[in-house]
Amino acid sequence: MTTTAEQTAESHVFEADVARLLHMMVHSVYSDRNVFLRELISNAADACEKLRYEAIEKPSFLGADAEGRITLTLDEENRQLVVEDNGIGMSRDEMIEALGTIARSGTRAFLERIEASKAAEGAQLIGQFGVGFYSCFMVAERVDVISHRAGSQEAWIWASDGKGSYSVSPANLAEVPSRGTRIVLHLMEDAKQYTSRWTVERIVKEQSGHVPVAIRVVEKPGSEPVQITDGSALWTKSKSEVTKEEYADFYRGVSGQYDEPALTVHFRAEGRHEYTALAFIPGTQPFDMLDPERKGRMKLYAKRVFITDDAELLPRYLRFVRGLVDTADLPLNVSREMIQESPILMAIRKGVTSRIITAIEKLSESDAEAFLKFWENFGAVLKEGIYDDLERRAQLMALARFRTSTSGEGYRSLAEYVKDIKEGQNAIYYLAGSSLDQLKASPQLEGFLARGIEVLFLTDSVDSFWAMNAPEFEGKAFKSITQGAADLAQFPKLDRQATQEPETGTMAKFLAFTKQTLADHIADVRASDRLTESAVCLVAPEDGYDRQMEKILRNAGRLEDAAKPILEINLVHPLIKAIASVEGDALYQEDAAFLLLDQARILDGDRPANPRGFAERLARVFQRSVQS
Ligand SMILES: Nc1ncnc2c1ncn2[C@@H]1O[C@H](COP(=O)(O)OP(=O)(O)OP(=O)(O)O)[C@@H](O)[C@H]1O
Numbered sequence: 001m002t003t004t005a006e007q008t009a010e011s012h013v014f015e016a017d018v019a020r021l022l023h024m025m026v027h028s029v030y031s032d033r034n035v036f037l038r039e040l041i042s043n044a045a046d047a048c049e050k051l052r053y054e055a056i057e058k059p060s061f062l063g064a065d066a067e068g069r070i071t072l073t074l075d076e077e078n079r080q081l082v083v084e085d086n087g088i089g090m091s092r093d094e095m096i097e098a099l100g101t102i103a104r105s106g107t108r109a110f111l112e113r114i115e116a117s118k119a120a121e122g123a124q125l126i127g128q129f130g131v132g133f134y135s136c137f138m139v140a141e142r143v144d145v146i147s148h149r150a151g152s153q154e155a156w157i158w159a160s161d162g163k164g165s166y167s168v169s170p171a172n173l174a175e176v177p178s179r180g181t182r183i184v185l186h187l188m189e190d191a192k193q194y195t196s197r198w199t200v201e202r203i204v205k206e207q208s209g210h211v212p213v214a215i216r217v218v219e220k221p222g223s224e225p226v227q228i229t230d231g232s233a234l235w236t237k238s239k240s241e242v243t244k245e246e247y248a249d250f251y252r253g254v255s256g257q258y259d260e261p262a263l264t265v266h267f268r269a270e271g272r273h274e275y276t277a278l279a280f281i282p283g284t285q286p287f288d289m290l291d292p293e294r295k296g297r298m299k300l301y302a303k304r305v306f307i308t309d310d311a312e313l314l315p316r317y318l319r320f321v322r323g324l325v326d327t328a329d330l331p332l333n334v335s336r337e338m339i340q341e342s343p344i345l346m347a348i349r350k351g352v353t354s355r356i357i358t359a360i361e362k363l364s365e366s367d368a369e370a371f372l373k374f375w376e377n378f379g380a381v382l383k384e385g386i387y388d389d390l391e392r393r394a395q396l397m398a399l400a401r402f403r404t405s406t407s408g409e410g411y412r413s414l415a416e417y418v419k420d421i422k423e424g425q426n427a428i429y430y431l432a433g434s435s436l437d438q439l440k441a442s443p444q445l446e447g448f449l450a451r452g453i454e455v456l457f458l459t460d461s462v463d464s465f466w467a468m469n470a471p472e473f474e475g476k477a478f479k480s481i482t483q484g485a486a487d488l489a490q491f492p493k494l495d496r497q498a499t500q501e502p503e504t505g506t507m508a509k510f511l512a513f514t515k516q517t518l519a520d521h522i523a524d525v526r527a528s529d530r531l532t533e534s535a536v537c538l539v540a541p542e543d544g545y546d547r548q549m550e551k552i553l554r555n556a557g558r559l560e561d562a563a564k565p566i567l568e569i570n571l572v573h574p575l576i577k578a579i580a581s582v583e584g585d586a587l588y589q590e591d592a593a594f595l596l597l598d599q600a601r602i603l604d605g606d607r608p609a610n611p612r613g614f615a616e617r618l619a620r621v622f623q624r625s626v627q628s
Contacts, residue, residue: 009169047087049306089149137162139191255322279323301326317385387466427479432548443537447530480546510580528568
């Protein structure tokens with residue numbers, strides 16, 4: 001650094017989330033420190049690829065130095081490791097943006113989860129997050145980033161000890177690379193092994209052997225560079241030439257995850273469109289998978305030139321897939337915006353989607369255990385396709401697995417449901433809600449359990465949407481058991497003794513009284529055949545939304561006035577019989593009617609509509625029961 005540069009160094013404070021991430025990294029729960037090298041190499045390779053892309057429009061960016069290159073210089077004496085690339089480089093503003101903030105969505109939620117977790121689980125979470133540039137502070141007590149953006153007449157030095165602030169100062173052009181980024185790691189005492197050629201070479205080959213840019217090592221300052229990987233792109237090889245380990249290494253590089261892929265799909269399409277796709281389904285769930293803002297991360301290459309990772313190469317319901325597509329059909333000088341609308345890309349998207357779904361289908365047939373693990377990780381996202389992708393709806397429904405009233409700890413497919421369906425049953429019954437325990441305790445379920453009729457338990461928020469829209473599976477419509485009439489009378493109860501005919505006269509009067517009393521709150525009161533143990537429950541009217549869908553829409557502020565529900569009453573329940581038999585005490589019966597309604601609300605996980613009124617009525621009824 002020159003004297004002038006030091007004088008003009010500005011100090012900046014890290015954004016709060018960066019400071020938290022750095023703190024965690026340094027006091028680290030994360031034990032595999034080697035990953036910092038992969039993160040830096042991956043950024044360097046991305047920078048080389050971005051340069052190739054920008055140079056299509058501005059060939060002068062390449063000058064006489066066209067080939068992308070990453071150089072690792074080891075300096076044992078000064079305990080330094082330098083990672084240098086001749087890629088696109090960063091301007092001052094880009095540096096401040098990229099190395100002082102975290103742009104990724106879901107970061108705050110991630111940090112909270114990790115801070116609340118135990119050490120071992122935390123380590124795993126960090127792995128899933130993809131620690132990025134900041135991971136170098138696991139091994140370095142100080143980091144200098146010297147960067148020269150292609151085409152710019154300025155270069156900048158970013159420096160930090162990772163403890164809360166960093167400085168940015170202009171660099172002397174004569175002392176910096178003509179283009180690209182040099183990252184100098186001043187290694188901690190206990191990280192000096194990263195100046196050993198043997199160690200570094202081993203880690204690089206293991207973690208980054210297939211990045212598409214050649215990597216060289218300079219054993220000590222002044223030595224000749226030795227190339228250790230050739231930058232040949234793995235996806236251009238044929239499947240038989242690639243080992244499982246090579247695929248796994250490549251997957252880790254492209255996904256930023258540290259696990260094994262659950263499924264690898266690698267193929268070359270020929271004919272109308274020519275392209276190669278290499279796609280992976282991760283073995284574990286990324287921490288931000290359900291984040292609706294989360295983008296897909298399939299990279300698009302054109303003849304091995306990286307174009308963008310923003311090309312929507314897959315439908316949203318496959319956003320957990322990682323990988324790339326390389327095509328010879330796109331002209332390199334096409335703009336990113338035009339790429340989005342290109343018919344070639346649409347054809348590729350269709351082709352890759354089909355191959356991935358077919359691979360998932362094959363997995364479901366060949367390895368039930370692996371498939372269920374996949375389903376537990378990604379089923380909730382894949383199900384969005386049942387709603388979104390009409391063309392593949394039937395295929396996706398066939399893949400779907402569910403907890404049901406008869407599945408126990410296991411899962412059931414819709415085909416299994418239909419195979420075991422009761423004689424005369426025309427619907428696939430479902431119950432939607434936010435937790436399995438709550439669903440299992442639902443009063444609406446009782447009559448179905450008593451008759452041995454299977455009910456799907458739907459706990460993902462996307463479920464209510466597709467279940468309402470999916471017309472049918474193998475000729476059976478989907479029907480929510482919290483909506484409309486249950487029509488269960490035609491199915492005998494498993495335990496026939498339980499049924500008792502209610503006394504119609506008194507009960508009819510009681511039903512009519514309740515209906516009149518609660519008229520402002522409910523659409524109807526009727527005798528229920530879906531209840532066996534509970535006294536009451538609420539269901540939604542036949543047309544409109546079911547109870548869960550109403551809740552989702554209301555919580556999202558998208559439903560002003562929910563339809564009035566229907567109160568169903570179990571006429572053989574001792575409580576109902578007792579209340580109905582108290583004739584001539586209108587105030588008591590009115591209190592009881594309101595309390596029954598509130599009880600049904602509570603059973604649905606809601607609160608009494610008027611807590612004060614509820615408390616007063618409850619007090620009166622208690623008092624009466626003690627006095628009488
Ligand atoms: N060698 C480099 N050359 C140019 N830009 C770089 C370089 N290293 C980092 N950057 C910039 O810094 C940003 C932050 O890097 P970081 O590794 O933290 O996250 P990322 O690469 O965006 O995300 P991920 O690690 O999940 O892929 C990069 O997106 C890039 O813009």
